[in-house]
Amino acid sequence: MTSMFHRSVLALAAVALLAGTSIGNAQDKSKPLKKYESGTKEFWTHPPDDWFLGDETEAQKGLAPPSGPPTGASDAELANIIKKVKLPPGFKMEVYASGVLAARQMAWGDKGTLFVGSFGLGNVYAIKDNGGKKEVKTILKGLNMPTGLAFRDGALYVIAVDKLIRYDNAEANLDKLGDGKVVYDDMPSYAAHGWKYIAVDKDGWFYIPFGPPFNIGIPPTSVSQIRRVDPKTGNAEIYALGVRNSVGGDVDPRTGKYWFTENARDWISDDLPSDKLNMINKIGEHFGYPYCHQGNLPDDKFAMGHKCSEFTPPVLNLGAHVAPLGMKFYTGDQFPAEYKNNILIAEHGSWNRHKYQGGRIMRVIVGPDGKNAKQEVFASGWIEGDQGYLGRPDDIILAKDGSILVADDWAGAIYRISYSKK
């Protein structure tokens, strides 16, 4: 009797959850596949907290993003990471700073301050070197996912979903940055994939990615694109189209062209589709989303008659669910000469895959034309077991001495990787 009662209540709940949607593939009525109608403005503006679960399939059922330790990694856990991470001969990794919770994009101030953005915590940090000891200061709080930042002409720029904010003379005012000045806000406020990244070109314009507010669908016309924005005037141009979630890119020191990483859609399978490394050859190129994935895989539902050959193919398919985020061309002199102008990519790692991959730093060797790119693992060891993380790299920046710094939002830490000849 009791069990009958429970079953009918659960069945009702299942129906309520699926109201207005297809019940077709819900085999187990007590645990229906998560499904949301994401093609509506209501969804874009007020997505449920677990919006990314809304295209659940039998194949990937039950997979969800893991949540990291609230206060990052302890000193002992960081020491363990340093021990576990494997690097090519001659390279060495150390902890540069800890307690940088949810650390995302990094930018250098002119006077040597390292600025770091964060994800859901809404913090921006400044890290100063006090005679070898790193002091981490929270300089901004309560911003809306301030993942991306840049430093230019003495000013710190922070991008928080729909506002690009300038804080003048930032390094002299770390204790009282004030509210800053909004220099560009012609951006939708969609939270889903609304977090951003900034790459500065030689003219001082910012390349900024705009992700769609869902996993897959026909995006609102204001997103799924890369824009180029002049922070001085607030002028902007749409530079590329058909881009899903990009949270990393860099300007090629050889050609001035913009290269960027792109996270492919979820919920197809463990091995499809591949995440991408792209290059924009000329303004207005379309990179395929939502019609075509990884350059050769038309979307089952959203290809809508388009062929993959209509779109710009990736420079390189990086692998499924590796989650490539921050990337930099290596322009320093410390690493061996063959690293010059290689691309280093921080891979955040999987959640929508049964056996996680990514969670490492990749090295891509490719000429300025983007042809015949190949990749190899540069640093790995942050994944433990099938679905465990010790840390998750998400951005890379070069230091003056030619070493690189790596941000990790799981461990809440910045690492330094350096090279010295034996």
Next chain:
Amino acid sequence: MRAVGFGILYATLLFIPAQAADNAAIKEKASVCSGCHGENGISQTENIPSLAGQPDQFIQWQLVFFRAGSRKNDQMKPIAEEITNEEIRSFGAYFSQMTPPKGAEDTDPDLSKKGAQVAAGRRCAACHTDSFAGTKGVARLAGQREEYLVKALHDYKAGQRVGGGVAAMADVAYHMSDEEITSVSHYLAYFK
């Protein structure tokens, strides 16, 4: 086998003094908390939650959210702003190890019955576990103050409270009627 067992015992003995010292220090710091959250982590104050027996990670996350300003509360703000990561870890361990509040004698079993149906229909146990003791970043609900549960659900419903990155509370509470919130809060407060 024996050698391994001895090793563990030895290690445990070694760690006791250090832990005891830590406990004394954190106990003194936690005296700030007991003013509102009650002695032994069991609140006697309206609209203030009990903390005893909450999962370690849940305590830590909420302190991190208060400190960052993403969870807003005028009383918690000045306190959380001064807290270090080390203290947050200690508070998580300290409160999670306390004996959780026990549900008192149910004053309104009929209301609880309705609440049980709501809890089943909204699938609360899927995250909060069958005993409603919570786990990891998910809060313990069993034995929590009734009017606080009502308040929390209303805060979620109104979008005034943020959860963790993967929390589904806003989605659940958004669809709940006041009647459902009243009954499920009663059910959980008296849950044994």
